[in-house]
Amino acid sequence: MKYIVQFLIILAICFTGEIIHTYFNLPVPGNILGMLLLLLLLMTGVIQLSMIEEVSNFMLRHLSFFFIPAAVGLITCFTILEGKWTVLMFISVVSTFIIAVVTGATVQLLIRRRHPGE
Amino acid sequence: MNEFAHLFIQSPVFGIAISLLTFYAGTLIYKKVNSPLLNPLVLSMLAIIFLLLGFHISFEDYNRGGQFISFFLGPATVILAVPLYKKISLLKENSIPILAGISIGSAAGISSIIIMCRFFGLDELVSISMVPKSVTTPIGIEISGQLGGMPSITVAAIVFTGIAGVLLGPMVCELFKIDDKVALGVAIGTSSHALGTTKAVELGETEGAMSGLAIGIAGLVTVFLAPILVKLLM
Numbered sequence: 001m002k003y004i005v006q007f008l009i010i011l012a013i014c015f016t017g018e019i020i021h022t023y024f025n026l027p028v029p030g031n032i033l034g035m036l037l038l039l040l041l042l043m044t045g046v047i048q049l050s051m052i053e054e055v056s057n058f059m060l061r062h063l064s065f066f067f068i069p070a071a072v073g074l075i076t077c078f079t080i081l082e083g084k085w086t087v088l089m090f091i092s093v094v095s096t097f098i099i100a101v102v103t104g105a106t107v108q109l110l111i112r113r114r115h116p117g118e
Numbered sequence: 119m120n121e122f123a124h125l126f127i128q129s130p131v132f133g134i135a136i137s138l139l140t141f142y143a144g145t146l147i148y149k150k151v152n153s154p155l156l157n158p159l160v161l162s163m164l165a166i167i168f169l170l171l172g173f174h175i176s177f178e179d180y181n182r183g184g185q186f187i188s189f190f191l192g193p194a195t196v197i198l199a200v201p202l203y204k205k206i207s208l209l210k211e212n213s214i215p216i217l218a219g220i221s222i223g224s225a226a227g228i229s230s231i232i233i234m235c236r237f238f239g240l241d242e243l244v245s246i247s248m249v250p251k252s253v254t255t256p257i258g259i260e261i262s263g264q265l266g267g268m269p270s271i272t273v274a275a276i277v278f279t280g281i282a283g284v285l286l287g288p289m290v291c292e293l294f295k296i297d298d299k300v301a302l303g304v305a306i307g308t309s310s311h312a313l314g315t316t317k318a319v320e321l322g323e324t325e326g327a328m329s330g331l332a333i334g335i336a337g338l339v340t341v342f343l344a345p346i347l348v349k350l351l352m
Contacts, residue, residue, distance in 0.1 A: 007193075014192045029260035031195035032341050038199035039206075049200070056197040059190070063312075064159040066194050067255045068137045069184030071163040071277070073270030075170060076177050080244060081271065088244070091234045092251060092275050093282045096309045097290050098230045099252055100283070103223025103332075104296035104305030110215035111298055 006055040009047070013038050127175055133183025140165040154284040154313060160277060195256040202334030208327055212300055219301070220308050220332055224339050225347065227252055227309070232351040243268060245352065249344050251275035254311040257337035261344050276311065283310020284317045303328025308336040 017034025020026065026033065041047040059066075074081075081088070126132050144161030170180055181188075209216060228249055235245035247267035250258040255276050262272035287306050296302055299322060306318040307329030315333060319326030 010193045010196055014196050017196065027264065027345055028341055029195075029264045031192045031260055032257065032338070034192070034196040035199045035257075036338070038196050039203055042199060042203040043206070049203070052197070052200070056200045059194055059197055060201065063194060064157070064255070065137070065141050066187055066190045067159055067259075067273055068141060068162050068166070069133070069181060069188045070191070070255075070259055070269050071159060071273045072166045072170070072180060072184065073177065073268075074163070074274050075167050077268055077271050080241075080268070084240065084244065087238045087240065088248065088271075088275060089278060091231060091238070091248060092278045093286070094234065095227050095231045096252060096279050096282050096287070099223045099227035099309035100287050100290055100305045101294045101296070102226040103219045103308045104291050104298075104301045105294060106222045107212075107215045107219035107304050108296055108298045108301035110218060111212055111300060114212075114215070 003055055006052050009052055010038075010055060013041070127179050128182070130183035130186060133180045134186060135183070136166055136169065136180070137162065137184065137187055154281050154316070157277075157281075157313070160281075191256055191259060195260060198254065198256065198334055198337070201330060205327060205331040205334075208331050216300070216304055216328075216331070217335070219304055220336050221339050221343070223305070223308050224252070224336055225343055228340070228344055228347045229351060232347065236352070242352065244271060246348065247271035248275055249348060250340055251279050252309055252311065253337040253340045254333050257341065261341055265345060265348060277313075280310050280313025283314035287314050288317060288321060299324040300328050304332045307332025311336075 014031060014034045017032070017037055018030035020033050021028065021030035038047070042049060140162040141158055143165070144158035147161055148156055148158050166180065169175070170177065231248050231251065232245065235248060246265045247262055248271070249265060249267070250261035250272055253261070253276070255273060258272050258276050259269040262269045283306060287310055288302070291302055291305055296305060302321065303318050303325035306314045306325070311333050315326065315329040318329035
């Protein structure tokens with residue numbers, strides 16, 4: 001019973017996100033609006049963590065399972081990607097380094113400026 | 119026998135069953151070898167792709183069952199609020215450095231992706247699919263779809279990014295003298311999402327927690343930054 005109610009709550013938030021997305025014609029995806037809505041409801045205490053915790057934990061623990069069909073869909077992109085694999089890998093790696101360094105350097109600089117001498 | 123195989127492939131059970139089976143096998147292998155290269159998603163994806171190609175089964179046949187699994191991407195995105203909520207108190211102490219770092223880092227990352235895609239002459243469809251490649255998979259799929267990209271290419275790039283982050287992320291940070299624990303954790307989570315976070319957790323408690331916090335925030339920041347930067351730079 002508990003799991004059914006928890007899943008219903010999550011689905012309701014999901015759908016509310018979709019409704020907000022469609023109704024206000026927002027450029028933000030409905031599921032992201034759902035995520036923001038859930039965060040807001042948790043922070044304001046309207047929804048207690050215990051009301052969704054078990055189902056959330058179950059899904060989070062096996063999260064990557066839900067990406068399998070999207071990942072397998074790569075099979076339909078083989079023609080588009082022909083001859084581009086090396087370039088895509090190169091871009092993936094280089095941009096990962098850029099993000100890590102710029103993010104890390106910014107955070108470090110700002111923290112040290114606030115607590116000089118540490 | 120042939121008729122039985124045909125019926126099986128035509129049924130939604132086929133896609134769901136091979137997904138469960140390959141993911142289960144992938145999890146067992148991952149636990150044995152414990153290498154980020156052989157994570158369950160990669161193993162499952164490769165096994166299914168080889169199976170489909172080997173037996174000349176179309177993606178449509180697979181996706182008759184696969185679509186039921188993909189349905190859960192919606193709820194999976196929504197519940198990302200839970201780990202973010204649990205970690206958001208970590209923001210209290212260094213909120214401005216962390217938020218500024220994630221925003222500037224993500225903006226630099228997205229810009230670099232767009233510029234490199236243009237430099238290598240990639241077409242718009244592939245370039246757009248690459249834009250959200252550093253965020254957590256459910257959010258990346260959402261952004262890719264919203265921008266008009268191919269979510270499957272995005273997922274592949276996200277997985278590859280995660281592997282690169284685990285193998286090389288901490289080394290690059292060391293090279294650039296990023297040694298503050300908070301900064302290191304935020305850098306790893308922002309650049310290589312949950313896969314990178316597995317590495318950050320090994321580095322230490324602060325690094326792991328900060329990396330986990332950064333996953334959700336970087337995802338949300340990218341939702342808002344990506345369409346603006348695509349419009350400006352592409």
